[in-house]
Amino acid sequence: MKPFTYERAATPADAAASAARTPGARFIGGGTNLLDLMKLQIETPPHLIDVGHLKLDRIEDTPEGGLRIGAHVTNTALASDARVRRDYGVVSRAIVAGASGQLRNKATTAGNLLQRTRCPYFYDTNQPCNKRKPGSGCGAIGGYSRQLAVIGTSDACIATYPGDMAVAMRVLDATVETVSPGGAKRAIPIADFHRLPGSTPHIETTLVPGEVITAVTLPKPIGGTQMYLKVRDRASYAFALVSVAAVIQRDGSGRVAVGGIAHKPWRVEAAEADMPRGAKAVAARLLAGAKPTQDNAFKIPLVERTLAAALAEAKAA
């Protein structure tokens, strides 16, 4: 870890302004991802701005009938909130499928959205990695890529976005609210929030430098059977090989987003029209153009089969 300076911001606008003043500064939420990366010198921010004291730790009803989740609401608080469990079960289930109780107590909503990839080459500073060190090459391509992406990849990077919560938020069409260094507020649809790697895998979201997340809003509840199926090698405490967030209505229509297969939560709205026809049809459209490696080609049938499990579960519900 490199020495760094630390400040506690008083308002989101102050936090954003401060970040704009210090190139390379980072916000710190629970620190469960950022501090690990700093210890390994994968991230080396000279300055940390603590966003834990901005009074962004409330979950409120919105006038539109949805929910506004403060950026600093912990994963535990969010997953156990009665309204979330009742109306947005997929979010609650996705969160508790991730990490561990201790980590969820510390992890925040904004930090969770922004957690970085678990590509093992990203984690080893001896290895080439375009995401960690732009232009150094990609160690994973041609290497060990079992966990990595099968779709939306580029010649520069095949990493996945590893998180669970964001996959559920994607299926619910959440919106990310921010404040920019100039003080301007914006609301970014979650579909546009995470980016594909392209030739700039180190740029992972559409946030501009210094932009601070203040909340995530969920639209009015959409009902249905809400599921989060997370497939992994061990029963708990592991990142998804593939995860499926699904909301299935009684008439067989529904929505699906997939985790563990791309640089962002993967959803193809057009594919959902095929939901009543079953998992095979949906998966075929969802995964059109996929380019798996030899190590991770299994994710293609796995997505279909996991979606089939979700549809069967919904039918039985």
Place this chain on the structure above:
Amino acid sequence: MKFDTPATTNPIDRLRVVGKPTDRIDGKYKTTGTAPYAYERHDVVANQAYGHIVGAAIAKGRIERIDLAEAQAAPGVIAIVTAADAGPLGKAQTNTAKLLAGPDVQHYHQAVAIVVAETFEQARAAGALVRVEYARAKGAYDLAGAKSGAATPDKSEHPDSAVADFAGAFAAAPVSIDATYTTPDQSHAMMEPHASIASWQGDKLTLWTSHQMIAWSKRDLAKTMGIPAANVRVDSPYIGGGFGGKLFLRADAVMAALAARKAGRPVKVALARPMIANNTTHRPATIQRIRIGARRDGTITAIGHESWSGNLADGSPEMAVQQTRLLYAGANRMTRTRLALLDLPEGNAMRAPGEAPGLMALEIAMDEMAEKLGMDPVSFRVLNDTQVDPEKPERPFSQRQLVKCLQDGAAKFGWDKRAAKPGTVRDGRWLVGMGVASAFRNNMLMKSAARVRLNDKGVVTVETDMTDIGTGTYTIIAQTAAEMMGVPLDKVVVKLGDSDFPASAGSGGQWGANNSTSGVYAACAKLREAVTAKLGLATDAVFEDSRVKAGGRSAKLTDAARDGELVAEDLIEYGDLDKKMQQSTFGGHFVEAAVDSYTGEVRIRRMLAVCAAGRILNPKSARSQVIGAMTMGAGAALMEELAVDKRFGFFVNHDLAGYEVPVHADIPHQEVVFLDEVDPQSSPMKAKGVGELGICGVGAAIANAIYNACGVRVRDYPITLDKMIDRLPQVA
């Protein structure tokens, strides 16, 4: 004490303390955080500085240049040591690669430098400023690719074995299989990383460390540093797991010693978790070919097992064929071990080396064979039991209750409910099956010494350099001394892990419990002689209730020490009993597993192990050993694999996020049964080992349960869903 005739009745047989499920005496320290591990021994020496090891960034090649300027100028830095200024270093026989690289690099993350600073953070930050230029060399990193060039290893004792005409009998067998299995490289992944504090007093070196074998550590540290062994003291009272990863001297110890010498003050070092997989040893991957031929009635007529593994030059092979020489009958036999040259980190012992990966393969082959024969897998194994060494029929087993382990286990587990046809039992979306495997591990005899003291308070103190690696050694040694001296457990003090104490067998190869308690038995026998002499009692006196009784007379034990402490030291040494009879431990593993019919995820539902392993000195700690080993076996079956980057030559998933081991949710229910057994051939304790037996065969029992559940046979471990998904039944 020379143990060269079978044990007769002795004080241990009273079983007043030995054999009881006593809580661990160190348990309260461990659970309250007051058992200091090596890195936490802040009080043993003042002024400790922090060392951080920099590992090689390449797998093979040369260090062209190291630029230390930036690191040296970094805040808090006290000293930096590299091969350039470490002075001449020896290499212990037990180390394959050097523990400090330079100019050659032999494997990834081999230590190239240690940076010493005032704080841990400063040392680590400065470590990142050590600039090393390498010249990469081409290396061999792929076992399958190197297999054809594999040679007969020199180091192993019996690379080949042959009885009668294997090839002919196999060709003639009406029922046979010929299958190839693979096991991956595995990491010990113990909780406590390798850690040491080194301190020099003149030319004398003290090392507070975490090590399974104190005498080896002392010998090898002296050899590496080029100093007399008499000048080295090693101390390791608490060890947070080893599994074979702490059998041999490692870089933490040597680099701490070098750093402390250069810094002129004590230095502490722990290997950072991401370095452990590549810097230290691992269980090497194997490719195993098994051929079994049988008559239609199930009698095995030919059994052959070949194994290939890789290692650095002068490294040893994984002896995966070991158990196949002894486990089943069969008139025509062969085994063959071959070793390929690889430039991956050093392969070496990990919990039950040989048998653990060997049985993972052999016991699947037995399942496949039973199916071909249309036999129940338990019956097939029972039919092919042998009570003698199949290669030397004049050598019986000292004790062999494999059949009872399997039959009792089958009855207890409800094996009769297993559907013989795979893929036929459903529970919702899960396909459910049962699997069985034999467990087998040899019993090894090693000499072991101890010193015992009796004071005028009636306290018996045991001193031996034996280690407790989390296994319960403190407790079983206390039980042994209490039994021998006829005192309650709370009158026994056990001191372990200090090289100033008599040299013990150490902890490894499941030999620790039997041999170290036998050493304590020998020392106590000597102390008993001193006591009876002092009290003027006959030597056949009975020691109980803190009294000594003989010939109608009785005296307080404390009376013997009223003029001063009595001290006795002895060691147990063995004759050739283990040559005349084969000493092994046996078990039967039973597993019920479920496979998600959609995703192929495997979840174990129940596990049972029935073990026959001599006298069980403490059923509670023995059970903990076996359930721990079963858990590790579940890891081996389902998830553990060091992934090799075959281009750059390193284990990629080198932390505990990437290298998955089982979590609680993976292990819902375990049961362990120990059969009543005493083995008078093994030692005066009549005990053997269980700590490794528990892992032997588990993986195959799980593999067989998976097959029985879903009908997919996977021969390459770990059995992850990607290896099954395209063979699972269609889903809607």
